[in-house]
Amino acid sequence: MQHSCGLMRKVSVLALSLLQWCSNVNQTEFPEDCKSAALASAIAETLPHELVAIIRDKMNTTYSSLIAGITEAVTYDNDNDAYLLYSVKWYTTSSEAELEVCWPDLPDFEFNDFQSGLGTVAGLLVTPATIKDNIPKRFMDLPPGYLNHGKVHIISSHAIDFFRLQLMITNFRWPAFVGFSYPALEDVRNFVDDWSGRAGRAIFAILRSSYTCTYDAGCADVVGKDLPYLPKTYQNALDVIVRQIETSSSFAICFGNVPTIPSMVWINA
Numbered sequence: 583m584q585h586s587c588g589l590m591r592k593v594s595v596l597a598l599s600l601l602q603w604c605s606n607v608n609q610t611e612f613p614e615d616c617k618s619a620a621l622a623s624a625i626a627e628t629l630p631h632e633l634v635a636i637i638r639d640k641m642n643t644t645y646s647s648l649i650a651g652i653t654e655a656v657t658y659d660n661d662n663d664a665y666l667l668y669s670v671k672w673y674t675t676s677s678e679a680e681l682e683v684c685w686p687d688l689p690d691f692e693f694n695d696f697q698s699g700l701g702t703v704a705g706l707l708v709t710p711a712t713i714k715d716n717i718p719k720r721f722m723d724l725p726p727g728y729l730n731h732g733k734v735h736i737i738s739s740h741a742i743d744f745f746r747l748q749l750m751i752t753n754f755r756w757p758a759f760v761g762f763s764y765p766a767l768e769d770v771r772n773f774v775d776d777w778s779g780r781a782g783r784a785i786f787a788i789l790r791s792s793y794t795c796t797y798d799a800g801c802a803d804v805v806g807k808d809l810p811y812l813p814k815t816y817q818n819a820l821d822v823i824v825r826q827i828e829t830s831s832s833f834a835i836c837f838g839n840v841p842t843i844p845s846m847v848w849i850n851a
Contacts, residue, residue, distance in 0.1 A: 583743045585713040587684040588630030590676040597624035598677070605671035612656075612663040616670070622652035625670065625700070628677040633685050633706065641702075643693040651699020658698075665725050669700055672724040684708040684718070690741050691780035694730055701727015708778045716746045720778040727783070731837035734844050735784045739832045747781070747827050754820045764817045767791060784835040785823065788851040789816045796838040801850045808843075810836055810850035822849060 593601070601624050604616035626634070626649050637643050643651070656666060676683070685706045696702045704720070704727045712719040720726060729735060738744065753773055755762040765773070771789050774782045793813050795801035801812035805822055813819040826833040826847060834848035 583690070584687045585684045585708060585718065586632055586636075586687055587682055587710055587713070588632050589680045589682055590628050590673075591630060592680060593624060593627045593677055597627050598674075600624050601628075601670060601674040601677070605667060605674045607664075607667045607671055609667065610663070612666045616666075617657045619649060619653045621656050621670070622649045622699075625652050625656075625673050628673045629703065630683065633683075636685060636687065636689070637693065637702075637706075640687075640689055641693040647693075648699055648703075651693065651702065653699075655698035655700035668723075669704070669725050672721070682710050683721075684710050684713050686779070688742065689779075690738075690743070695733060695735065695780050696727040697730050698727065701729075703727075705779055705783065712778075716749045717743075717777045717779075717782070719776045720782075722776055726775075729780065729783050729787065729837070732840070734840045734842065734848070735780065735835045736844065736846070737781055737784065737826075737833055737835070739830045744827075744830070748830075751824050751827050754824050755817075762821075764820060767816050770816070770820070784851070787837070788813070788819045788823075788835055788849055791816070793850070795850055797836065797850055798839055805847055807846065807848070810848045812850045819849065822847065 600621055604613060604621055634645060634648065637648055638645065685708060689706060691705065693702050696705060704724050707721055707724065708718040709721055754770065755764050767789060771786060774786045795812050797810050800809055802809040803812060805811045811822060832846050834844040834846055835851050836848055837851050
């Protein structure tokens with residue numbers, strides 16, 4: 583996948599003042615007067631023009647829709663004040679420093695695959711030093727977004743960089759004297775946590791210490807297509823992921839009820 587790079591933009595005095603006020607991480611709560619379209623507009627103003635053009639042309643999202651998506655995050659995400667404070671802090675300092683950032687020329691996910699526009703932008707941003715890596719890295723000091731739980735998240739074998747996943751799965755498990763050995767849960771979560779994009783967030787979400795079925799029609803304890811597979815352990819989840827990637831087969835990750843049942847192996851996160 584090809585990437586382009588640019589500098590985060592300095593913003594107007596008014597926008598900078600708002601960003602600075604709303605990014606005081608010493609506060610325990612996100613200020614009520616920051617929950618506004620004005621703050622969302624200030625955040626959008628920090629983005630390189632070329633990135634905004636990619637969002638418009640490749641993700642079919644106008645600038646006003648981008649601002650609306652960010653507004654949704656800063657207005658309604660009231661249960662995670664730290665997420666909002668540290669997100670705004672990142673855009674503030676990155677704008678002031680004119681930080682160099684990169685992004686994919688052809689994003690492999692849709693604008694509404696994340697719960698808000700704030701998550702979508704975070705999913706697009708890539709650290710410049712890693713754009714040649716098998717999977718480029720996100721900015722670890724920018725909180726990642728949450729995936730949209732109402733969508734089916736497909737890891738497609740037809741994606742332009744699916745082969746890159748095939749180069750990474752030796753980190754998920756390896757042959758042992760009997761069966762396979764696996765990394766510790768914390769280690770494998772850390773491994774995928776710094777991936778940019780949507781796939782890393784989806785895989786990160788299904789690597790847990792315990793699992794509960796969130797699909798109303800129920801889940802299956804064997805892999806199939808009629809019902810989502812519910813792993814018993816994170817090792818079970820890794821087995822399915824590795825098998826699908828090794829055989830160049832698409833798979834889906836879901837967080838509960840979905841509008842359309844995927845015609846492939848799917849896993850309940």
